[in-house]
Amino acid sequence: MYDMKYPGRRTLKARFKHGVREFVTYAMSRDVVKREGGIRCPCIKCSCVLIIKSPEDVIDHLENVGFMDDYYVWRHHGEQEPKNTNVRFMVDTHASSSGVRAECENFGHMEDMVGDALGVNLSYERGDEEEIIPNEKALKFYSMMEEVNKPLFEGSSDSKLSMCVRLLAAKSNWNVPEDCLEFFSKMMLDASPVKDNLPKSYYDAKSLVSKLGLEVKKIDCCVQGCMLFYDNEFGTNDGALEECKFCNAPRYQVCNSDVHRTQKKVSVKSMFYLSIIPRLQRLFASMQTASQMTWHYYNKTNSNVMRHPSDGLAWKHFDAMHRDFAEDPRNVRLGLCSDGFTPYIQASASPYSCWPVIVTPYNLPPEMCMTKPYMFLSCIIPGPSNPTDGIDVYLQPLIYDLKRLWIGELMYDIARKENFTMRAALMWTINDFPAYGMLSGWSTHGKLACPHCMKHTKSFYLKEGGKSSWFDCHRRFLPENHQFRRKKNLFKLNTIETDGPPPKITSYEVFDRVSGLQRFPDVGKRTRYVGYGESHNWTKRSIFWDLPYWKDNLLRHNLDVMHIEKNFGDNILHTVMNVSGKTKDNEKARLDLPLHCNRPEMELQRLPNGKYLKPKAVFALTSDEAKSVCMWLKELRMPDGYSSNLARMDELVKMDQNIPIILCKLEQIFPPGFFDSMEHLAVHLAYEAMLGGPVQYRWMYPFERFMGDSKRTVKNKARVEGSICASYLHRETSHFCSHYFNNLMLTPKSTRNEVIDECERSPWTLSVFRLSGRPSGAEGEYFMNDAEMRSARVHVMINCTEVGPYLQYFQGLNVGDIFANFPEWFKDQVKNVVPTPQIFHLRGLADGPRKLVKEWHTYFVNGYKFHTQSWTMGKKTMNSGVYVKGISAVDYCY
Numbered sequence: 001m002y003d004m005k006y007p008g009r010r011t012l013k014a015r016f017k018h019g020v021r022e023f024v025t026y027a028m029s030r031d032v033v034k035r036e037g038g039i040r041c042p043c044i045k046c047s048c049v050l051i052i053k054s055p056e057d058v059i060d061h062l063e064n065v066g067f068m069d070d071y072y073v074w075r076h077h078g079e080q081e082p083k084n085t086n087v088r089f090m091v092d093t094h095a096s097s098s099g100v101r102a103e104c105e106n107f108g109h110m111e112d113m114v115g116d117a118l119g120v121n122l123s124y125e126r127g128d129e130e131e132i133i134p135n136e137k138a139l140k141f142y143s144m145m146e147e148v149n150k151p152l153f154e155g156s157s158d159s160k161l162s163m164c165v166r167l168l169a170a171k172s173n174w175n176v177p178e179d180c181l182e183f184f185s186k187m188m189l190d191a192s193p194v195k196d197n198l199p200k201s202y203y204d205a206k207s208l209v210s211k212l213g214l215e216v217k218k219i220d221c222c223v224q225g226c227m228l229f230y231d232n233e234f235g236t237n238d239g240a241l242e243e244c245k246f247c248n249a250p251r252y253q254v255c256n257s258d259v260h261r262t263q264k265k266v267s268v269k270s271m272f273y274l275s276i277i278p279r280l281q282r283l284f285a286s287m288q289t290a291s292q293m294t295w296h297y298y299n300k301t302n303s304n305v306m307r308h309p310s311d312g313l314a315w316k317h318f319d320a321m322h323r324d325f326a327e328d329p330r331n332v333r334l335g336l337c338s339d340g341f342t343p344y345i346q347a348s349a350s351p352y353s354c355w356p357v358i359v360t361p362y363n364l365p366p367e368m369c370m371t372k373p374y375m376f377l378s379c380i381i382p383g384p385s386n387p388t389d390g391i392d393v394y395l396q397p398l399i400y401d402l403k404r405l406w407i408g409e410l411m412y413d414i415a416r417k418e419n420f421t422m423r424a425a426l427m428w429t430i431n432d433f434p435a436y437g438m439l440s441g442w443s444t445h446g447k448l449a450c451p452h453c454m455k456h457t458k459s460f461y462l463k464e465g466g467k468s469s470w471f472d473c474h475r476r477f478l479p480e481n482h483q484f485r486r487k488k489n490l491f492k493l494n495t496i497e498t499d500g501p502p503p504k505i506t507s508y509e510v511f512d513r514v515s516g517l518q519r520f521p522d523v524g525k526r527t528r529y530v531g532y533g534e535s536h537n538w539t540k541r542s543i544f545w546d547l548p549y550w551k552d553n554l555l556r557h558n559l560d561v562m563h564i565e566k567n568f569g570d571n572i573l574h575t576v577m578n579v580s581g582k583t584k585d586n587e588k589a590r591l592d593l594p595l596h597c598n599r600p601e602m603e604l605q606r607l608p609n610g611k612y613l614k615p616k617a618v619f620a621l622t623s624d625e626a627k628s629v630c631m632w633l634k635e636l637r638m639p640d641g642y643s644s645n646l647a648r649m650d651e652l653v654k655m656d657q658n659i660p661i662i663l664c665k666l667e668q669i670f671p672p673g674f675f676d677s678m679e680h681l682a683v684h685l686a687y688e689a690m691l692g693g694p695v696q697y698r699w700m701y702p703f704e705r706f707m708g709d710s711k712r713t714v715k716n717k718a719r720v721e722g723s724i725c726a727s728y729l730h731r732e733t734s735h736f737c738s739h740y741f742n743n744l745m746l747t748p749k750s751t752r753n754e755v756i757d758e759c760e761r762s763p764w765t766l767s768v769f770r771l772s773g774r775p776s777g778a779e780g781e782y783f784m785n786d787a788e789m790r791s792a793r794v795h796v797m798i799n800c801t802e803v804g805p806y807l808q809y810f811q812g813l814n815v816g817d818i819f820a821n822f823p824e825w826f827k828d829q830v831k832n833v834v835p836t837p838q839i840f841h842l843r844g845l846a847d848g849p850r851k852l853v854k855e856w857h858t859y860f861v862n863g864y865k866f867h868t869q870s871w872t873m874g875k876k877t878m879n880s881g882v883y884v885k886g887i888s889a890v891d892y893c894y
Contacts, residue, residue, distance in 0.1 A: 004066050012063055020062045023074070024055045030078035037837035038762055040076045042068050048076040051762035113740040114161075116285040116414070117212040153194040160197045163188075164205035165212075165737045172731040175713060178202055206730075213733040214278045216725060219397065220267040221382065223249050225390040226524035228271070232400050246524030272725040273379045273397045276359050277404065279732075280332055280424060281411050283361070283374075288739040290415035295365040297329030304650060308369075309333070309362050312693030314427065314554040321552045325423055330413065332405075332424040333362040336378075336398075337703040339435055340386060343714045343724075354720055355381035355391070356710060357398065358703055362427065370702045372709070373735045377728045380721040391438050392520045392543035399543050402426055406548060426547060428555050430698055432563045433677065440557045441514060441542040448537040449677045451557070452684045455535050456502035459680070462673060464591040470680035471596065471672035477501045477660035477683055484661075489598045490668045504687075511551040517541035555691040559681050562699045567678040575674060577629075578620050585617055589673030596672050619669050637878035640865045656686035764837040766845060767801040773861035775854075777871075782855045793848040794819050797826065802842060806830075823848065 004016045027039050038053040040046075043061035047068045052058050073079055152158050167185065170176050181202040189195050199205040220229040222244040229251055231239040242251045252265040283289045296310040309315050315333070319326035337358045342351045357378045360370060368374060381387050381394045405424035412419050429439050437444035442451045447459040447468040458473045475484055475497035484490070485497040513536075518527055520540050529538060544550050574582035590604045604612040621629065660683055667675065685695075692698050713727035714720055784792065797803045798818070806829060810822050827846035830839055857871035865879050872880040 002067060017063065020059055023062075023077075024058055027058075027074070027077040028055060032076075032078045036762075037764055042071050042074070042076065044068050051764075053763050113737060114212070116282070117736065119281065119285065119412070150197055152192075152197045160199065161208060164199050164208045165734070167199065167202070167205045168209050168730050169734040169737070172727070172734040175727075177715070181205075209733055210729070212736065213729050214274065214282070216729065217273045217275070217397075219271050219273050220251055221269045221271050221394070222247065222251075222524075223268045225387055225393055227393060227521065228396060229267075230397070232397070234400050234403065236396070236400075244524075269382055271379060271382055271394055272721055274377055274725070274728075276334075276376060276378055276398065276401050276424075277409055279376045280361070280405075280422065281409070282736065284330070284411050284413045284415075284422070286736065286739050287414055289364075289368075290413055292365055292368060293332070293361075293363045294329040296333075296363050299365070306652075306689075306693050308366060309427070309693040309697050312555075312689075312691055314691040315693070317554050318425070318427070318549075318552060322425075322549065325425065328420070328423075329363075330420060330422060332422065334402075334424055334426045335360050335362060335428055335430055335697070336426060337430040337700070338381075338391065338439065339431055339700065339703065339707065341707050341711055343711050343720045344717050350384070352384045352720065353386050354383050354724070355387060355394075356707060356724065357381065357395065358706060359398070362697065370697055372702075372706055373732075375702065375706050377710075377725070380724055382721050388438060389441075389520050389526050389540050392540070393524075395543055396521060399546055402547055425549055426544070427553060428692065428698070429544070429557045430560065430700060430703065431557070432560050432700060433681070436557055436559070437537075437539075439542060439544070441517070441538055441540045443532075443537040443539050444677070446533050446537065448533065450680060450684075452504075452687075453502045454505060454537075458499075460596075462588075462592045463595070464588045465673045466588070467673075467676065469592075469672045469675050470677065471675045472497075472667060473675075473680060474660045474663040474667065474683055478664065484664050491664075492596055493598055507551045507553060507556065511545065514538060514541045514545060519543060519546075555688060558692060558698045559684060559688055560700045561685060561695050562701050562704070564678055564681050564685065568682060571674065571676075571679065575670065576619050576621055577626050584674040585620070585671055586673070587612070587614065589671040590614060592673055593671050599671075602671070637876065640877045640879050652686050652689050656690075659683050659686060762837075764841055766838075766841050768796060768799055771862050773859060775856035776858035776860065777856050780855045782853055784849070784851050784853060789848065789851065790819065790823075793823050796849075797823065797845065800845065802838065803845070 004012055023042075024039065027033050033039055036051055038051040039055065039058050040048040041050055041052045041058050041061050042048050043058075044065045044067070046052075046061060048071075052061070150159055152160065152163065167181060170184075171178075171181055185199050185201050185205065188198055189200065192198055199208070221227070222229075224244065224247050226244050226246040226249075227238060229238050229241055231237050238245070243249060244251070249268075251267060253268055255263045255265075283293055296308060299308075301307065301311065306312065325331050337360075338355055340353045340355045343354050344352065357380070358375050359378045360375045362369060364374060378398050379394060381391065387394060402424065405422070408421040408423045410419060411422040429436075431439060433444050433449075436442075436451065440451060442454075443449070444451070447461060448455060448457060449468065450457055450459070450470075453473075457470075458476070459468050459470045461467075462469050472492040472495065475482075475491060476499045478484055478497075480500070488494050488496060491497075517529065517538055517540055520526070521543065526539060529536070532538070544556065550556065570582075571584055573579075575584045577583075578585070587604070590602065593599060594603050602615055602617055604614055607613055663679070663683060666679075688698075689695055710724045710728070714723045716723050798807060803826065806826050807818075807822065810818070810825060815821065815825070823846070827843075830842045830846050833839055857868045859866050867875075867879040869880040872878060
């Protein structure tokens with residue numbers, strides 16, 4: 001029953017499958033199973049604790065993870081313990097051979113890892129071996145397998161490859177310097193009596209493990225960013241050029257003529273490109289991720305709750321437009337992010353700017369989606385300056401890969417054990433507002449900056465402020481009969497609002513408008529079109545329009561909620577606090593005020609000496625008021641992970657209606673100079689959430705953390721992009737290896753407040769006990785007093801759905817108080833009814849809790865973290881206190 005697989009292979013042995021079905025057949029015939037309403041699953045995870053009703057589910061558990069240890073006698077399923085010692089002998093033998101078995105399993109995992117990494121699929125069926133290895137991969141595969149199957153010494157469960165993987169995992173996990181790893185490798189050699197199979201140096205370990213990694217290409221670029229020197233199958237043949245075809249800048253550095261030897265040509269500027277295709281292929285090559293790539297399809301919900309981008313209107317619209325793409329749930333939806341950062345601080349006036357481009361798949365479940373291991377670095381746009389509209393030049397290899405993926409690439413799905421043609425589509429981009437203009441082709445500067453309103457905006461230019469203002473641009477979003485529309489003196493001077501909101505421009509209309517524009521890679525420079533800044537803000541035709549499906553995306557570019565909420569909040573705080581240099585209520589704003597508003601109390605007053613007096617605004621805080629606000633913020637403690645629940649579609653509709661009202665109220669208080677593009681963009685956020693789904697999949701927070709990690713990995717300031725790329729490849733390879741070895745995890749597992757429940761419960765489990773939870777901290781014991789016993793007993797009962805009908809019937813009888821009389825009355829009721837599996841559970845509930853209970857200072861349940869009151873003292877967050885609504889007019893808070 002423990003002989004599941006052939007050593008180093010994945011397929012189950014036929015006799016193990018047959019034995020599992022014999023066990024289930026035997027268990028179903030026993031009285032104990034019939035009495036409990038299901039089979040106690042004896043797999044490693046369930047350990048005969050959970051009762052499962054479906055025999056097929058028990059079979060799946062056993063075939064996936066195997067039987068629990070030392071379960072030779074099926075004592076939980078009606079089998080009696082034998083009195084002879086044969087069983088004891090079998091157990092002892094099993095225990096003594098566990099080390100050998102662990103060693104075999106370890107090497108088996110390594111073989112699986114090498115096969116998955118190199119794309120070599122070994123099929124084992126009924127013990128027969130069929131190897132299908134492409135010729136070009138054969139040599140590399142057998143070379144790696146030789147390293148895998150060579151133990152460090154006799155009896156060791158580690159090989160040279162596993163030790164090298166561990167060494168590089170230390171670098172990717174903790175950003176250990178290479179000199180430190182070199183010291184570790186020398187130390188292992190000095191301390192080990194067997195030195196033949198250990199890595200001789202860090203370079204030796206890196207060279208071996210790099211064979212498991214994915215390739216990276218280095219593409220030469222024009223020093224001015226006009227073009228790339230490379231070829232592809234879509235008609236680009238610039239790989240042989242030695243100077244830019246637009247600006248004639250040389251491709252290579254000038255060689256030293258005094259050196260009389262052959263010199264390697266060194267490019268002036270180059271870009272690292274990491275193809276997305278093999279990285280998507282690896283997702284389907286690993287058992288850890290292949291089955292998760294269809295989560296979005298098999299976890300659909302018909303409720304009004306939005307949990308995932310698949311619940312948004314954009315995803316559903318794309319499925320309707322491309323039904324052939326939507327038919328296979330393994331087809332991948334992608335998001336793209338690009339943003340610049342300064343990798344190091346320098347004294348010069350123009351800091352070095354580096355632009356990574358990151359692609360992430362959305363097929364994965366929420367706990368995996370948008371996490372660092374599944375954020376793929378696609379390319380690194382080299383500095384030292386911002387690429388502006390020329391970013392399309394560097395995106396060309398990625399766009400061509402996306403074209404190939406739309407046609408389809410042959411992949412092997414290890415979860416289903418079959419080859420299939422995988423397709424992928426880019427859904428949208430995620431970026432801050434300046435990068436929005438670079439990627440979309442619609443400039444985000446000037447009075448036409450809003451990409452939703454476009455030419456229908458009502459923004460205007462402030463003469464004294466020298467900038468555009470979106471003051472009084474939000475009454476048009478209000479209902480037609482709203483009172484704010486008729487106010488002449490509260491908004492723009494002597495103006496009422498009769499217009500409706502600007503029309504929503506469809507993607508097909510946008511496509512028609514940009515079809516006549518030029519792509520940046522075709523001309524190598526920015527083109528200024530007639531009417532720019534007056535009737536439109538187009539600067540180019542974005543390279544994303546080359547994708548054949550791009551016009552079918554309802555939401556092509558996301559407004560970044562992270563930057564909008566930060567800038568909006570900062571502007572309000574700085575203005576009401578009157579922070580010098582940052583307040584929007586400055587002298588220039590007051591000079592513009594009489595031209596657009598009727599607020600004489602806020603206008604600048606000319607003094608006899610020719611200077612101006614700035615009256616104090618009604619919204620400005622005094623020094624003491626500002627200090628009290630700061631003190632309140634300092635002492636404020638919120639629950640861990642606190643946020644509002646806005647996941648329901650009806651909440652988004654309300655938000656879409658309320659945001660214009662809030663902005664209009666702010667317009668009655670703040671001057672026109674306060675309302676720049678950031679304040680205006682908030683009016684479109686709810687609409688984008690309806691299209692794209694939850695905001696945590698479409699904002700910059702996870703990408704900013706990714707770039708922060710990349711910034712910390714820069715060791716060579718002369719080769720910034722090379723440092724980032726090398727560190728990413730190490731991290732990518734280590735994470736792939738961690739699927740096979742738990743001690744090589746890329747980062748420590750952190751589930752925050754989430755609880756992962758991998759085992760299903762009996763269908764008769766009471767509702768109050770179905771919520772998955774996990775304790776944290778040291779376990780203790782506590783004796784409850786009589787008052788605590790009564791309180792715990794009653795509150796568990798009244799919060800149990802199955803007890804609800806009994807409680808309603810008891811209240812209708814008017815035979816006594818619920819706290820004093822209901823527990824014993826309920827116990828008599830369930831004692832005298834016909835026993836069923838649910839009644840057995842209710843009888844156990846009626847008996848009440850034990851006096852001796854276990855206690856922890858922290859408990860996670862239903863996505864929340866709770867602390868005891870003593871444990872939460874002195875912490876920055878407040879997680880103590882459970883509010884329980886009572887059954888009488890009094891509410892109880894604990």
